[in-house]
Amino acid sequence: MPIDRAVRSTTLAVRLGAVVLSGALLAACGGSSDGATTDAAGGDVTITVDLFGSFGYKEAGLYAEYEKLHPGVTIKQTDTEDEADYWKSLQTRLAGGGGLADVQGVEVGRIASVTQQQADKFEDLKKYGADGLKGQFAEAKWAAATGKNGEVLGLGTDVGPEAMCYRKDLFAKAGLPTDREALAKEWGDWDGYLELGKRYKAKAPAKSAWLDSVGSLYSIMIGQEQERYYDASGKLIWEENPALRAAWDHSVKAAADGLSAKLDQWSPQWNQAFSAGSFATMPCPAWMLGYIKGQAGETGKGKWDVAALPGGAGNWGGSYLAVPKAAQHKKEAYELIKWLTAPEQQARLFEKQGNFPSSTGAIEKVATATDPYFSNAPIGKIFGDAAKAAPVQVLGVHDQNIAQQITNALSEVERKGTAPEKAWENARKGVANTLG
Template sequence: MPTFRARRTATSLGTAALAAMLLLTACSSGSSGGSADAADGKVTLTVDLFGTFGFKETGLYDEYSKTHPNVTIKQSDTQDEGQYWQALQTKLAGGGGLADIQGLEVGRVASVMQKQADKFVDLKTVGAGAVNDGLVPWKAAAVKSADGKVLAAGTDIGPEAICYRTDLFKAAGLPTDRTELAAKWSSWEGYLALGKEYVAKAQPGNVWTDSAAGMFTAEVGQQKVRYADESGKPVYDSNPAVKSAWADSAKLVADGLSAKLPQWTPEWNKAFTTGKFATLSCPAWMIGYIKGQAGDAFAGKWDIAAGPGKTGNWGGSYLAIPKTSKHQKEAAELISWLTAKEQQVKLFTKQGSFPSSTAAQGEIKALQDPYFNNAPIGQIFSESAGAMPAQVLGTEDGVIGKAFTDALGEVERTGTAPDAAWQHAMDNIKKASGN
């Protein structure tokens, strides 16, 4: 989530003749799809994503290819969503280099819907208008325009919990029972208090959690209104909930509970195996990331408990088709299949991506995860999702969230006073968004 303003229009072409030529080219790659441009009927679909969606890792592409032998799927991905978003903005502005399918993070969809809707295919025109039927209502509503266009297909949502290392808790003399822990950290105040108890007993160099940014993002993710109100008015600088999350995160640093690790960096990834932190604010999709970074050697050493407030949403994604795609119908068929109930169940079972499909949610409530000490992940994340507010999504949510977490990084790693870092966040938000 970069701290810069997304460009709203494509680069000027300079001449009417060139503009007309490009218009004809764009029309030729419209909703008719691209199977006709492959003489042998074979189609290669490109998919560009961020993080770990799990489609490749859980074998869904291979499964799809068995029933669609004419389709080859090539995925590219960028681990850091901020870097991915910046690259996507460059491609959308220039009109080239886009994949047939692009991932969109939930914090970006309001910006896409209001500023870049003309860059993406209305799924109703390619036979996928019902792709979001059966999703939790707010997930579907976020990508449906006022005039009825459906511009993306919903994948997962991010109900929250806390993941923790049972072996490190035992070594520090703390309880490991997930029910007892959920009661102790039923509030963020309780979470911080238990963290102070932990660091007083833990081995030197081992602290409570990875970063202030992680805690801040989880805490603001519990709010219906975060950075903009229902009218679209920015409230990031006055919302008491945001200020409370900031104060709690600053206290985390002041009390020596943060490992001061920027998320998604090599140092952060390495810490999953070094024992540098004992807890992690943990949306459902994080459990697949933990497995990938910690590996089989740490199976049984991680567990999951309900987090403070027992709710919240962090992340969740969509799949959209740029209008530049030459294979729009084939891409629509693929995203319809990838986001169907059956595949959402498989993704949660194997990867931890919590379904946005209500039918899929009904099928996974009893699921346990052996890697996490047979934690009842279906129950924990279903209860979190059930209490989750329908969040108001602002056009600059990604920019604002990144500015706050960057500023907390200053507090952690350069010793900047929290008040000064807050002002830096305000300044950066205004520069990036104009709000």
């Protein structure tokens, strides 16, 4: 789903609008193959769900539908806006063994920590039959939540195939092409994207920058790489990784050329900027569509569009639903997450919220989806093609922590004028302190 939400921070707001899907998909999303049953004990049960940001289940009506299908079941959700705060709290509760929900969300940048260090804290979902679901999910999504001994420690929600969101009206005012296919050719690589940004800056409307922040540029670029912070053997490689340094250098160049609005992602100022036209482009994974709708509101409808990403496909974000061993209603929790992550529900969530499915069946169902808010962009094809071409990323235990230190350092460059090499050294120290 829903942020590397901290790389994506996965702070999603209540979203407005819906994509347009084929009649066959709408019919498929209208019901469920799951029968109406009560919990195993035959009585009422409250299933607690603890998430970060908004996974969209409540907004899409999925909780209400599940409760209707399962008389006696009530779903109670709590959530924390910032994923980093959520994860810190979850670690405290896992260590103490108390205060845990029946279902806990896990961001993709944290899943390696669960599989490599905390497998004893979560249920192996195979005991409830999860091994029979493997064929429903993209191979990489399934493998990332598989423990060293073959445990299934979570079921995948969404993935974050990447594209570029842009404001057609602002492009037109600056004399730039507005056609999504023409733009995809113009910015075939990241150098082309930055060059087009210079052209935009020369004739840009007042108080409008080319992109929101260099942190978002870094995050989207590093999402195009298979190896980022660790290699396949588990070795920490981020400092010597040329792909990471290239993402850093492009981000620093964007700051030096004055192409950024200097807005920290997820800040109140960043949220307000969506409706103010403060930036013309925004590297966006699929889940960001709903966030844009929520922040820009109805006045933004038809002004935004979506084009293919410079430099090829990538992935930014996605999440899992897991059941802690300390959960009170383990079987019922598993039945809920099995239903929520089934192809029909994943397709419906894409229809309502824009979260791109990790279920292979659901990906096929949304292939023809368009979005009227984004100028009828063929988002099913754009994000579907990106999902198919995105590399299978190597995930490490501290991916999120390292990424946060780097984006913090880039914020120093664009907002405080810190010299790039000094900021890089600050990132190195921050990572060292974080990893201990």
